[in-house]
Amino acid sequence: MDIEAKVKQIVMDKLGVEEAQIVPEANFIEDLRADSLDTVELVMAFEDEFGLTIPDEDQDKLRTVGQAIDYLKGKLG
Amino acid sequence: MYDFLDKVVLITGAARGIGFAIAESFAKAKATVLILDLNQEAIDTAVNRLIDLGGKAAGYMANVTNSKGIEELFARIIQEHGKIDALINNAGVTRDNLMLRMKEEEWDLVLNINLKGAFICSQKVFKHMMKARSGSIINIASVIGIMGNAGQANYAASKGGLIALTKSCAKEFASRNIRVNAVAPGFIETEMTATLSDEIRAEYAKVIPLNQMGSPLDVAKLCMFLASDESTYITGQTIAVDGGLTMH
DSSP states (O other), X not given: XXXXXXXXXXXXXXXXXXXGGOOTTOBXXXXXXXXHHHHHHHHHHHHHHHTOOOOGGGGGGOOBHHHHHHHHHHHHO | OOOOTTOEEEEETOSSHHHHHHHHHHHHTTOEEXXXXXXXXXXXXXXXXXXXXXXXXXXXXXXXXXHHHHHHHHHHHXXXXXXXXXXXXXXXXXXXXXXXXXXXXXHHHHHIIXXXXXXXHHHHHHHHXXXXXXXXXXXXXXXXXXXXXXXXXXXXXXXXXXXXXXXXXXXXXXXXXXXXXXXEEOSBOSHHHHTSXXXXXXXXXXXXXXXXXXXXXXXXHHHHHHHSGGGTTOOSOEEEESTTTTOO
């Protein structure tokens, strides 16, 4: 499974949203109704799935699905 | 009465005193009891006593003020035991002194172990309980954290802080089905109070509506209730086990 598909799967699992809602511009908090704890949980799930550490100061860069995918691609690529 | 079969209960500062009494009660109720403490010899003795009772127990030498150490230890515990169903933040010390004489070291030590230790352990366990979408955290506070006490400014501040920490964590963790409560023991018969004279004991008893000191078992029974499914609608509370001393 590629990074994009894995991210989508994690977002679906954690936020309980439909796959159709998970578009690149979808903002986790505003569009996908994540609360602040959800966003921390998402970051932790990304860390577990991709075996990396996302520093606190980078977490603000992961506001949308697309940003998360790009960030992870950058880190892993 | 309670059945904690297949439940993993982690208790800090549990090699002796009230912590051990709590450990003993959970072991008798079939829980897997994990004892955290500072002294390996005391841990081994405590674990062996629980196993002799027919309980399941393991011990870990750890300092609750060591954030990295606790994080690594909890990860190891999750590997070994699969989960942590309940955390009981019981580790605590006293360094009594009058305000005018209290040294900063006495203040720092008590605040570090009693309050920061609970912060660290709660933070690290939350990560795992959050994934499990279930858990119970119990902070052992004290009536001194409610009433204050001359000569115990550091201890009172740490326990009062623990009560406030309890409420904040309860609010923050509630959406993940993790409950956080505090237990505030009053005058309890322990090794610490065993040295008190009969006279002082009688003085204490006079101000307690139920007219006697409590036992560690009284505290343990409340912990079992708060860790069990009998209390699933209770969070953010501080419940005193004090014979009525602090009723309001």
